[in-house]
Amino acid sequence: MNGTPRGLNRFITGLLGLLLLLLGLGILLVSLVPPVAQAWRDFAAPLVRGLHGAYEATPLPAGSSWLYVVVAVVLLSVILLTIRWIAGQGQGRASLLVERPDHSATDGEVTISGNVAEQLLRAALSGRGDLLGLHVVTYQYRGITALRVRLFPRKGASPQKLVQDVESLLEGLDLMVGHHTPVLVHLGAGTRAMFTREERVR
Amino acid sequence: MTTETLTPEDERRFLDEILRRELTPSRSIAALLAGVLVVLLCVYFLLETILALFRLPGWLIDPDEALNWVAGLPGTGPGPVLALGGAVLAMVGFFFLVSALMPGRRARHSLPHPVLAVVVDDEVVASALARRARLAANVSPAQVMVTVARAQVLVNVRPTSGLRVTDDAVERAVTEELDAMGLSPRPSVTVHLASTGVVGA
Structure with a gap:
């Protein structure tokens, strides 16, 4: 439920994969099949000669050739764009659950922290034997504020019962906060569930 | 920035998209x-x-x-x-x-719900089903192994030597639990009883 750019991830990794695959297969062919190697050399020699010509034709007083400046700028922009793309993975956490103007006589607006939801759910669910832990995170996805409730049930706990109880608690939260929030409930198997026994008595 | 309340249709569409993202x-x-x-x-x-x-x-x-x-x-x-x-x-x-x-899939199922988006890890489903299968077969936790895939649940039971277990009874119990959960897509159940029993369990 975060802002990871999934379409972009698939496109860029796919493009990079295709390029590497073609490059690798090309090297494989050139190194193993002599006719292909000859064809490659015949194809590449004029290109390299052309590049050397371009290099000689573009002198720079302080350095060698301003073609290198162009290459450096292109490389630098590729680096910056890649870093920006990687930094966008997993973004989208928000801290406020509610933020709205208050139409009363007093100035100001109403903000409610996402921690309120976490504290309320934690307090309400603390006595349960079939639950080992929970995390509540507020996310902002497509401009909509939503809650992600992660529950870690004990081994053997019935998921539908937990979901039922959490739903009624969330209704209470909506009433308390005075605002309805979309919620994702995720029942996960954490490492703690692996090392604890099933609940024997209820 | 202000937080606004969505209409029910918009909220459902939003939750469905979140579900799709959670499952891939x-x-x-x-x-x-x-x-x-x-x-x-x-x-x-x-x-x-x-x-x-x-x-x-x-x-x-x-x-x-x-x-x-x-x-x-x-x-x-x-x-x-x-x-x-x-x-x-x-x-x-x-x-x-x-x-x-590749389309890809996370080891999770969605649990259809009228107002929430709910996803359950397959391990959680497996442990809940294992508990039911264990009670139905009257064996200890170590004698039951449940694997949950997208469209299939495989229940392996090693009965206790001398106690009669039928795969019908285990399958009925596991199917009942699955029906109560209401997973989507609903997996089919296969029960496999080991031919040798465990002595003294």
């Missing part, structure tokens, strides 16, 4: 690897380019010499090493391509 992998690890690879390569090329710009000797190889070497492949070096390098590159490329093109 984000490929962020492949993306991270690809990004690191691209940045490292570009930083190295940038270094060599700037050295060549100021007529300094290259760090590992001069761009001029590198171009000549590429154009003269396979050159005089050991052929098998070059071929191996090509094969490794092609394999790395294949890995990225497959991770981008």
Whole structure:
């Protein structure tokens, strides 16, 4: 439920994969099949000669050739764009659950922290034997504020019962906060569930 | 920025999209690897380019010499090493391509709900089903193993020696629990009773 750019991830990794695959297969062919190697050399020699010509034709007083400046700028922009793309993975956490103007006589607006939801759910669910832990995170996805409730049930706990109880608690939260929030409930198997026994008595 | 309340239809559409994202992998690890690879390569090329710009000797190889070497492949070096390098590159490329093109699936099921978006890890489903199967077969937890895949639940039971267990009873119990859960898509149940029992369990 975060802002990871999934379409972009698939496109860029796919493009990079295709390029590497073609490059690798090309090297494989050139190194193993002599006719292909000859064809490659015949194809590449004029290109390299052309590049050397371009290099000689573009002198720079302080350095060698301003073609290198162009290459450096292109490389630098590729680096910056890649870093920006990687930094966008997993973004989208928000801290406020509610933020709205208050139409009363007093100035100001109403903000409610996402921690309120976490504290309320934690307090309400603390006595349960079939639950080992929970995390509540507020996310902002497509401009909509939503809650992600992660529950870690004990081994053997019935998921539908937990979901039922959490739903009624969330209704209470909506009433308390005075605002309805979309919620994702995720029942996960954490490492703690692996090392604890099933609940024997209820 | 203000938080507004959505209409029920908009909220359902929003939750459905979130569900779809929760059930498929984000490929962020492949993306991270690809990004690191691209940045490292570009930083190295940038270094060599700037050295060549100021007529300094290259760090590992001069761009001029590198171009000549590429154009003269396979050159005089050991052929098998070059071929191996090509094969490794092609394999790395294949890995990225497959991770981008395959539809992919996380080990989770969605649990349809009128107002929430609910996803359950397959391990959680398996442990709940194992508990029911264990109670139905009257065996200890170590004698039951449940695997949950997208469309199939496989229940393996090793009965206690001397106590009669029918796979019908186990299957009925597990199916009942699955019905109560209401997973989507609903997996089919296969029960497998081991032919040998456990002594003294």
